[in-house]
Amino acid sequence: MPDKIIRIGGASGFWGESAMATPQLLGAGVDYLVYDYLAEITMSIMARAYAKDPAAGFAGDFIGAVLKPHAKAIAAQGVKVIANAGGVNPASCGEAARALIREQGLDLQVAVITGDNLLADLDAIAAAAPTEMFTGAGFPDKDKTASINAYLGAFPIARELAEGADIVITGRCVDSAVTLGACIHEFGWSASDYDLLASGSLAGHLLECGPQATGGNYTDWEDAGDIANIGYPIGTVSADGSFTVTKPEGTGGCVTVGTVSEQMLYEIGDPQAYMLPDVVCDVSQVEIVQTGPDMVHVSPAQGYPAPDHYKTCLTYGEGCRGGTSVSFYGFDAARKAQKFCDNVFVRANNILRGHNLGDFSETSVEIIGAESQFGDFAADFEPREVVAKIAAKHSEAAAIGILLRELTGLGLATPPGLSGFSGARAKPSPVVRLYSYLTPKKALPIEIDVDGKKISFQDGKGIAFDPATIQRPPPPQAPEGLDVVTTVPLIRLAWARSGDKGNKANIGVIARDPAYLPYIWAALTPDSVAQRFGHFIEGGAKSAKVEKYSLPGSHALNFLIDAVLGGGGMASIRNDAQGKGYGQILLAHPIAIPAALADQLDDNKGTVQ
Known part of the structure; x- marks a missing residue:
């Protein structure tokens, strides 16, 4: 064996x-x-x-x-x-x-x-009203529940x-x-x-x-x-x-x-x-x-x-969302796109008021190509081709339908350079939110069926996990040789990968060489990461909750950023609702290193920003 x-x-x-x-x-x-x-x-x-x-x-x-x-x-x-x-x-x-x-x-x-699958137990679960395990929010309207799975x-x-x-x-x-x-x-x-x-x-x-x-x-x-x-x-x-x-x-x-x-x-x-x-x-x-x-x-x-619980995810409906993308090209493309989007909402809001439908609960405009994803760190240049992504949420599908109609209807009144490849007009779709909570293992019977042979299965009870018992590794050693420094983008020193955890995003950063890790650790702080993603975080950088972790074995660190995905998944109307590109944003972060070390780096890995 x-x-x-x-x-x-x-x-x-x-x-x-x-x-x-x-x-x-x-x-x-x-x-x-x-x-x-x-x-x-x-x-x-x-x-x-x-x-x-x-x-x-x-x-x-x-x-x-x-x-x-x-x-x-x-x-x-x-x-x-x-x-x-x-x-x-x-x-x-x-x-x-x-x-x-x-x-x-x-x-x-x-x-x-x-x-x-616990959907059949919805009434009992709703009566117990478990709180959301990450935010502490109360149980959602059970009549809007779509799925519940441990x-x-x-x-x-x-x-x-x-x-x-x-x-x-x-x-x-x-x-x-x-x-x-x-x-x-x-x-x-x-x-x-x-x-x-x-x-x-x-x-x-x-x-x-x-x-x-x-x-x-x-x-x-x-x-x-x-x-x-x-x-x-x-x-x-x-x-x-x-x-x-x-x-x-x-x-x-x-x-x-x-x-x-x-x-x-x-x-x-x-x-x-x-x-x-x-x-x-x-x-x-x-x-x-x-x-x-x-x-x-x-x-x-x-x-x-x-652990003694199963993570359990409930999904539920919360109104509708809709949007589409169009492109502009030529001189002043980004400003043209912004004006188009602003006026789509002016038109749509006027019609909503006429129908007594109320305002959109959330709107989103992203001018892709103008580096809107980089917030205040965007390069100062004027693109001549951009894609404007425009979207909104509302409790009523009819309101989203109005927005989508006016997106098309403004086409002949727009600044010049509007284009796009599309088929039929986009349609409203449900907003699906995630609600995560814990289910005791003893409360969940499991059944195994092997070609008709039925077997009941019960997992072990597990024990409650106390994060306070974790022994954290010491941080990397303080960087040396910073008396004569230069600044390089993170990409020249590290790899990065990002993803979503509900409405949180994680960004893992791995040093290309262990010798780079002290400089990366010193430059990437919770505050500096919050500043770089402040335009995405609910409440901005000052409200940010950013956790930083060390992985000495792989010469890496991991960041977990809370409330940064606009709800995440199908609850979000952002272009990157799952944070898949956040690592690419962080790779532009400047890192101070000794000038002698900079001379040894691979010049093909990014440029200073």
Whole structure:
């Protein structure tokens, strides 16, 4: 057992991703294929589909694009498949998979996990009125609820594999559980093997977004090469929790310390308290080392006992939103675009008052190309081509319809240079908000169905986690040699990756060389980050709540910025509602370094701003 390894291919990072991963990974030879389809936005979309059709509400791509063309190869190679494709309706997804397997004459067992969907318990949950776990807000109007799902862990998946399942379908589980479940089953890890569970969860975190670990969204994007043929990640996991990340031979992309480090910091909060249902992970001391071309070794993580609650996400409707984008080009393009947008709202507001509809609850205008995303740090230049994104929220769909009509109606009265490629006029869409709270583990029965064999499953109770017990690493040493200094943009010293956590955004920053870290640490403070993102933060930079964390093992730091995404997800009307580009904004931050060090840097990494 100590020498045993398993190869796990990360074949999907979201619902609707390319279907190229499955044949690629089967050709490379893997023991498991894992698929992550779900996000909070996805759950609300699937919930609406289920409300219209009781047979819908799952990721149909899993049936049509994965199993239908590849089930025979999966069976012939003895590959196990684990997917959270069940969405809000795992049972129907399981039936669709079984029907297809029968149709193809294959002998594959399909197992389904249910218990995460709590919508049937809405009345009791509303009566208990749990508070929002991040903001403390009160329970929303239960009549507007679209979905309620607890985030399950990996032990039910491991149990299904132990029962002989070839294909495991879950509803909402944490993204990394599809990988950790395979590790628990293969290596016999127990619920008290905290470090091993944390390490397996980290492996899952690195695989869960597919090619984001192999060059996708990478700071040094040109190094990824042929992204049309990008390779999907393969994790070779050992029984001690260490693992290697690589990709199939002959594919595009790249696997480097930078790509893997960026993915490790993607969408995390406190790196020493990454809360999962099976374990609390500490990745602060994890070391990431290049061991060969497109091959990176990741050391084990540290773990703490599982928490006593499941994170539970409720989505609910809160009115409507709508908007569109148009372009302007020629002289004064940005000013023309701004005037157009301002007058669209003047027209729309006049009509709203005439219909007694009330004002828009929120409006958004972003002039993309004029560096509006950079706030006060924008370069002082006049672009001659911009895209104007204009959007609003309102409690009534009719009001959004008026805005969208006037966006078109102003077309002949506009400043010159208006253009755009579009089909039909945009339509109002629901605003879906996220409400996260905690559900005691003892209150949640889980059921496993392996081709009709029903098994009840109960997770361990867990214990309450106290963040005060965390021993924080000391900050990097004070920078030296700053008597003769120059300023360079962060991109010349670091990689960065950002993402969303509800209405929070995280930005992970990894030093390209450990020697750069003291200078990065000194320059990037909570205050300086708040100033750079103040134009996004509710209440501005002075109201900002920015947390800063150290990850000495990977020579990195992580920032968590609160109330910065305009509600986040489908509740936001911003161009970047999930903070995916925030790392790129931070990479322009000036860093003071010794002049002698600046002379040694790679001049191809950014320019001073």
